[in-house]
Amino acid sequence: MTAEACAAARIQARRTPWRRAVPAALLLALSLQVAVSPAQERRIAPAQVKSGITFSAPGVQSLQADDFANPGMLWVERGAALWREPAGAAAVSCAQCHPQPERSMKGVATHYPRFDPASGGLIDLAGQINACRTARQRAEPLARESETLLALTTFVAEQSRGLPVHVSIDGPARAHFDAGRALYERRMGQMNLACTNCHEQNWGRQLLAETISQGYGNAYPIYRLDWQTVGSLQRRFRSCLFGVRAELWPYGAPEYLDLELYLAWRAEGLPVETPGVRK
Amino acid sequence: MMGRSRLAAWLTLAASLTLAAAVHAATAAGAAEDAASVAGAADKAPIPPVAPPGTPALLPLTVDGDEIRAPLGGLAGNAQRGREVFMSRDANCSLCHRLPGGDPRLMGNVGPPLAGVAARLSPAQLRLRIVDFSRIDPRTVMPSYYRVAGLTRVAARYAGRPVLSAGEIEDVIAFLSTLR
Numbered sequence: 001m002t003a004e005a006c007a008a009a010r011i012q013a014r015r016t017p018w019r020r021a022v023p024a025a026l027l028l029a030l031s032l033q034v035a036v037s038p039a040q041e042r043r044i045a046p047a048q049v050k051s052g053i054t055f056s057a058p059g060v061q062s063l064q065a066d067d068f069a070n071p072g073m074l075w076v077e078r079g080a081a082l083w084r085e086p087a088g089a090a091a092v093s094c095a096q097c098h099p100q101p102e103r104s105m106k107g108v109a110t111h112y113p114r115f116d117p118a119s120g121g122l123i124d125l126a127g128q129i130n131a132c133r134t135a136r137q138r139a140e141p142l143a144r145e146s147e148t149l150l151a152l153t154t155f156v157a158e159q160s161r162g163l164p165v166h167v168s169i170d171g172p173a174r175a176h177f178d179a180g181r182a183l184y185e186r187r188m189g190q191m192n193l194a195c196t197n198c199h200e201q202n203w204g205r206q207l208l209a210e211t212i213s214q215g216y217g218n219a220y221p222i223y224r225l226d227w228q229t230v231g232s233l234q235r236r237f238r239s240c241l242f243g244v245r246a247e248l249w250p251y252g253a254p255e256y257l258d259l260e261l262y263l264a265w266r267a268e269g270l271p272v273e274t275p276g277v278r279k
Numbered sequence: 280m281m282g283r284s285r286l287a288a289w290l291t292l293a294a295s296l297t298l299a300a301a302v303h304a305a306t307a308a309g310a311a312e313d314a315a316s317v318a319g320a321a322d323k324a325p326i327p328p329v330a331p332p333g334t335p336a337l338l339p340l341t342v343d344g345d346e347i348r349a350p351l352g353g354l355a356g357n358a359q360r361g362r363e364v365f366m367s368r369d370a371n372c373s374l375c376h377r378l379p380g381g382d383p384r385l386m387g388n389v390g391p392p393l394a395g396v397a398a399r400l401s402p403a404q405l406r407l408r409i410v411d412f413s414r415i416d417p418r419t420v421m422p423s424y425y426r427v428a429g430l431t432r433v434a435a436r437y438a439g440r441p442v443l444s445a446g447e448i449e450d451v452i453a454f455l456s457t458l459r
Contacts (some may be wrong), residue, residue, distance in 0.1 A: 190437040191422040192413075192430055202389050202420065207374050209385045247432045 041181075043200045044214055044266070051270050052213040055204070056278060060225075064277035072154060072223040072275020075230045079155020082148060088139025094152075097136060105159035109272055110166050113261045115173040122176050122257040126153045126232065144251035150230050154221045157274035164271060165218050167264040180262030183255060189246030195259075210279070216267035217260060219276020230275065233260055336427045338445050345415055346403035350452075351425070351445035361454025364447045370424070372451070379458060390421060397459045405452050409443075424448060 053061055063069050083094045083101055098104040109125055116123035116131070123131065129152050130141040142149035169177040184195045198207075199215030206212070220233040227235075234256045238248050249255045338352045350356070365372045377386040379394035400408070407414065412421040424442040433439075443451070 186431065188432045190430060190433045190440075190442055193420060193422065197420045198389075206386070206388045208387050212389075242434075245434045245437045247434050 042266070043196065044203075046269065049216075049267070049270060050214060051218060051267075051273060052216055052278065053219060053273060053276060055211040055213045060277055060279055064219075064273065064275075070223070070275060070277055072221070072230055072277060075151045075154040075221070075223075076158045076275060078147075078151040079153070079158075082152055083155060086137075088133065088137030090136065090138045092137055094132070097132075101156070101159055105156050107160050107163050109157040109160040109274070110163050112167070113176075113257055113264065114168060115171065115176070117172075121254060122173070122261055124257055124260050125156060126150075127252070127257075129153060129156065145232060145235060150221050150232065153232070154230060154275050157221065157272060160272040161274060162271050164269045165216075165264055165267045166269070167261060169261070169265050173261065176258045176261050177265060179255075180258035180260070180265075183259055184262050189241065189244035191244040193244045195240065214266075215263065216270060217263045218267045218270045219273035219278075221274060222276035222278050225277075225279050233263070336439050337425060337441060340410065340425075342407060342414060343403075345407055346401070347406040347410060348403045350402075350449050351406070351410075352449075354446050354449045356446075356449035356451070356453030358450070358453040358457050360447075361450035361452070364443065364451050365454055370443055370447070370451065375421075393455065393458055395458060397456045400455075402452050402456055405455055406448070409448055409451060 053064055056064075063071075067073050080101075083098075086093045086096075095101070112128065113122045113124040115121075116127075118131070126144065126149055129149065133139045134141050142152075167173075187194045187197070195215060198212050203212050203214045217233040217236075220236070221230045222236075223230050234251055237256055237259060238251075241248050340347050340351060341349065364370050365378075373381075373386055375387040375390035377383060377388060377392040377394075379392075396405070408421070410425040411423040412419045413423055413426075422442060425445070425448055427439055427441055
């Protein structure tokens with residue numbers, strides 16, 4: 001076959017309908033796959049998604065709803081004061097870079113955790129506050145679950161109250177999302193239970209006198225009557241792990257961050273309620 | 280930071296919450312979504328005794344269909360003790376199962392209610408369901424109370440031990456067998 005004949009054959013082949021149809025169909029299938037798969041992956045239909053507060057007793061609901069009764073508001077107030085306090089070797093306050101937090105921090109919490117290119121992993125709101133602290137204020141990072149970090153985190157999250165949770169699971173976040181889901185569905189501990197066994201397969205049912213929630217983080221940090229203080233979602237994870245008699249990960253472990261991302265994706269559209277109140 | 284009256288209101292509230300939490304702690308058995316979350320529970324929990332080295336973790340048993348016919352270790356159960364085990368923090372049966380006559384608002388309903396369970400299941404059937412329900416239904420949420428293999432990330436203090444001893448399981452079977 002001459003070179004011309006080869007070229008002509010290739011052109012003819014390109015014109016052949018099936019040669020065009022196959023890649024087109026593949027492309028269509030791929031784009032459909034990308035477009036519909038996250039929705040199909042949801043274990044609880046969007047119309048059925050309910051914030052944890054709806055499973056709480058009326059007394060707890062009214063505690064959360066009333067800013068003057070909600071104990072978590074004390075942490076918000078403390079956080080507001082810390083926001084204006086200069087810290088670190090740089091002696092700058094959060095407010096110097098982020099004035100008017102009711103505007104500059106509005107909506108920020110709805111997007112956490114997110115992928116952080118600087119660290120190459122996920123970062124949650126508490127981690128972001130610490131990242132700012134070390135990089136901008138040149139201060140020591142605050143310990144996870146310390147009163148100061150909880151107060152700042154609660155304060156920042158409260159600026160998003162009422163706004164819908166919306167996190168990205170695209171790009172480099174996707175691997176963390178997948179890891180979070182795998183953890184959520186992995187049975188653990190002597191009781192051999194996964195998060196999904198209670199919070200997706202049995203939500204609305206009772207464990208003793210408690211109604212099982214769907215397990216979202218949209219109200220965190222929360223004030224728990226059991227704790228008598230405000231605590232993070234990671235603390236809540238540890239309580240569940242302890243309950244199923246599983247080995248805990250240390251605070252700040254990547255496993256908790258992956259789980260936080262998965263929970264935030266599950267909570268898509270629910271309003272931020274920080275500071276939440278629970279029994 | 281806050282007004283005196285607000286502080287007073289908060290203190291009153293805190294006192295009532297403490298009471299509520301105390302009542303809650305007294306009634307809740309533990310692994311419930313909330314009950315498990317007592318602050319610092321991980322530090323305060325009593326550490327169960329560790330079996331001496333060389334003690335076999337589990338006694339041999341034989342599964343026949345949906346039954347384990349022979350009592351574990353050939354032990355005879357005691358119904359009164361079984362009721363105590365049932366309500367204990369170790370077993371936590373009432374977290375998921377309601378007993379006849381109990382207040383439904385204070386008892387779990389993740390698992391089936393146990394009124395009349397002795398009329399539905401024989402002791403041999405109960406034995407397998409308590410020992411390892413996952414052999415009947417791998418998707419079950421019922422924990423396996425006499426199993427140490429195939430578990431993931433078991434906390435060190437529980438590693439290699441079943442949730443209940445053979446004797447405790449026979450006691451629970453004896454108790455459940457009274458629920459006709």
